Amino acid sequence: MKVYNSLTKAKEDFEPLNGNKVNMYSCGVTVYDKCHIGHARSLYIFDVIRRHLKNSGFDVTFVRNITDVDDKIIAKANQSGKTFEDVVEENIVLYENDLAMLKIDKADIEPRATHNIEGMKVHVQALIDKGFAYEAGGDVYFKVRKFEDYGKLSGQSIEKMLEGVRIEADSKKQDPLDFALWKRSKPGEPFWPSPWGEGRPGWHIECSVMSMKELGCDTLDIHAGGRDLVFPHHENEIAQSEALTGKPFAKYWIHNGLLKIDGQKMAKSLGNFITVEDALQKYDVDDVKMFFLSSHYSSEIDFSDKNIEESHKKIQKIKIFLSEAKTKIGQVPAGTIDAVVEDYRNRFIATMDDDFNTPKALGVIFEMITEVNKSSYEQMYVDAARVIVELCRNTFGLSLNDDQAQGLTHEEQILIDERIKARAQKDYKRSDEIRDKLKDLGIVVEDGKDGQTWRRA
Ligand SMILES: [Zn+2]
Structure with a gap:
C-alpha cells in the first residue's frame, strides 16, 4: 500500500510502526455551529480510508476529537445569549445527527477537549520546564523559534510566516510567531484553575494531548485533517508534541483538499454556505458520497x-x-x-x-x-x-x-x-x-x- 505523505511530500510505502496496528487520528469539528458540506467531505473521506485499511487487514484504532472549548464557541454564546454549555451540547447533538444521516461510522474514541484539561496542563507545564514555553500575564506561549523544525510540514520559511502573522498591539508574546498554549480567561468565559491562573487551553494543544493519550503512543501512524489545517494548526501540533517527546509526532500526514461551491470559496458572507442538513434534504446521501468519491481525496472539488x-x-x-x-x-x-x-x-x-x-x-x-x-x-x-x-x-x-x-x-x-x-x-x-x-x-x-x-x- 502506498500513501502520499504531506510531511515528506512524497508517495511512500505504508508501513505502520507496529506490525499491522494502525493508530489514526483526525482533527474533529469545533462545536459552535452546524457542520457544512466541506466537513462532510473530510469526515467521509477519512471514513473510507479507515474502512480500506481495516478491509486490508490492519487493526485500526481511529480517534476523532470534538473541540468543545474555543474562541468561536465563546463568541457564539455571547451573540446568541445562550450559555457556553448550551451551545456545546446543542451542536454536539447536531453533529451526531449529521454523522448518522451521512451514515458515517463513529470513531473508536471521540474525546472531548474539556474532558482532557488535566493532561493539557501537564503538557504545557512540561514545555515550560524544557524551555519551549513561557508564561506571560496568565497566558502561556510556545516559543516557535526554539523549535528548529518549525515549518517542516507547511514548508514555509520563518520570514514567510511572519508576513502572515497579525501583530497585536497589546500582545504579551515575546515574538509575533509564538502561539498560545494556554489562555487566561476573561470575565464570563469558561475557565479551569491552573498554575498560571484561571484560564483555558489553546486549540492546538488539545489535539496533541488527546491523540497521544487516546492512542497511547508518542508517534501516531496517521494524522489526518483538512488541508486548511496544515498551517498553523498542524504545524503547531508538531512543534508542541515533538518539543516534549523528542520523537516524530506522526509518521504519515494525510490531508484532504478543499471544497468549493459553484467555483467559489464557501463562506457565510457569500451566502453560499451549505450545511450537511440542507444538502441531505436536497440530495440522496449516496449521490453526495459518489460526488466525493469521484475526485481524489487530495484534490479541490466543486460542489454544484x-x-x-x-x-x-x-x-x-x-x-x-x-x-x-x-x-x-x-x-x-x-x-x-x-x-x-x-x-x-x-x-x-x-x-x-x-x-x-x-x-x-x-x-x-x-x-x-x-x-x-x-x-x-x-x-x-x-x-x-x-x-x-x-x-x-x-x-x-x-x-x-x-x-x-x-x-x-x-x-x-x-x-x-x-x-x-x-x-x-x-x-x-x-x-x-x-x-x-x-x-x-x-x-x-x-x-x-x-x-x-x-x-x-
Ligand atoms: Zn487538530
Missing part, C-alpha cells in the same frame, strides 16, 4: 447541482445493474467467483492501495459493469453484482438501498428491467415502446455507452 447530478447518474447505473442481476440470482449455481470478476476486484483493491485512489477504483467498477453487460454469461453477472455490493458497501460505505433505489414504483421498476432485457436482446422496437411508456410516467431514460440510466423528468 450539475456535479451532484452526474454523481446521481453513476449511482443509478450501479443500482440498475444490481436490479438486473437480481433477476438472475437463483439461475446460477453458487461456487467459486468468476475469474474475470475476481480480476476486477483485485484491480479495485490495488487502485485503493495506491493512495486511496477512489476515482480510479470507481472506474474499475464501471469498466466491470460495461464488460459484464456485454456478456451473456450469467455466473459473471451475478458474481459482479455481489462484488460491487461488497466493495461499494464495505469500502465506500454506500447503502445502495433498493427502497431509495430511486423511489421507483413496482410498475416502473418492471418496465426499466424489461427495457434492459430488450436492449440486451437488440429488440429496439420493444425498447422504444417501453421508453415511451416510461416517458408517460414521467421518467426519462437515456442510453449511454455503459447502458441505460434514468431520471425523473
